[in-house]
Amino acid sequence: DVKVTQSSRYLVKRTGEKVFLECVQDMDHENMFWYRQDPGLGLRLIYFSYDVKMKEKGDIPEGYSVSREKKERFSLILESASTNQTSMYLCASSSLASQAYNEQFFGPGTRLTVL
């Protein structure tokens, strides 16, 4: 079974702090994704990565950056957290083998609160 894990289930940070959200997948997937989930808005793509050190902006990249130094790990960075970044953050991965179908596998999510 594909397993996608996220470093924290709940996180509370203060405005202006630098925040790191970590995601690890154990299925050797090439593609990894970061989404945020807000009530009534569904999931919105922040950034994604096709390969190590490769990244592409999603629909809402402002205020975020990412890092992918190893294939299995994809980090989301909030350089200076703000209250409007309070949200649920979901990581996902997918393989090139299933690219035609774009099936993604999701982690349990990190609920981030910025005070």
Add this chain to the structure above:
Amino acid sequence: AQSVTQLDSHVSVSEGTPVLLRCNYSSSYSPSLFWYVQHPNKGLQLLLKYTSAATLVKGINGFEAEFKKSETSFHLTKPSAHMSDAAEYFCVVTPGGATNKLIFGTGTLLAVQP
């Protein structure tokens, strides 16, 4: 541009009665379509997917969906609701081609009354 519309934000059914969650999509290409489910405090789980094979797709836990190109719909159904079906359901479209992007609907929260 590709998009997906979930027509109901909340649906409430009684246990043992049918479930219908409605989804319409817009896509310039032959889309792949998915339904994902999210139980409280859990990650998203794939329920079923349509990838241009059979138009009636069967998924896990007794759910199924029918792709209707003429109506641009992909509604999710289940003959008999169970309490454990209470969750949020997302209809998802991918525009096809080489893109890996998924486009999510805004979700439908399903409540199941005893």
